[in-house]
Amino acid sequence: MSFGSPSQDDDMMSEINMTPLVDVMLVLLIIFIITVPVINHAVKIDLPRATSQPSDVKPAHVELAIDAAGAVTWNGTAVEQDVLKARIAEAAAQQPQPELHLRADRQTPYEKVAQVMAAAQSGGLGKIGFITDPNVGR
Template identity: 35%
Template sequence: MSLAQGLGHGGGRRRRRGRRTNVINEINMTPFIDVMLVLLIIFMVAAPMMTVGVPLDLPQTSAGQLNSDAKPLTLSIRQTGQVYLAEAPLRDDEIVPRLNGAAKNGAEERVFVRGDKRVEYGRVAQVMAIVTSGGFRRVALVTEPDAR
């Protein structure tokens, strides 16, 4: 029998049992933060891809962006002259009735006209005249910011 056992110390086991460890009662935030950062990166990459509408090659200008909280009605004019409200094709006689149906604020609704840069200027002016003759006064052209 060894001296330590003879004295009743029981070797190293007894000391480990006698010592109480404090339980950590805090939430580990590291996995939560990691998940949130991954989601942030995913949404930052995916957000530019979520633009809906008719694909157009818009002209570029040096005009600044408009500050608009509400989502405006958007008419798109393709190179062929075809007009779209959102992604639905329209004939000229359908433009005003469909705008009236989609406008939440009536004639005070903002209407954006997006025209492909290869479409004839006369066609864009014709569509804008149809919209303004329908009672809409807040009509604007949409362009892309200049690459410079």
């Protein structure tokens, strides 16, 4: 049985041509051989280990209040300007450094608040938080 004979033009070819199928399979095999090492390439990174236990260490804070007359209280005790600077220097030397919670009365002049903030900054305190009461003045 020959496939190219002129006497069998009307007959259908009964065998499958395997050459294109083998060519496609060889091309796919070469592509997979080339890409598999690229896909498995990994970079080793040392990541920190995480724990599921919350840390109970809460940073210390200092309550600093200024009333309408400009009087300053440090954790509830009245202090003068020179004592305030000394206490700020003591607090700045602590590790970890405490946070300064500044509460000012509504009628306090801004100049007094700015003076206290400048004293805290020059003393070395880096964390200052402002405490407000939204219900006051309604």
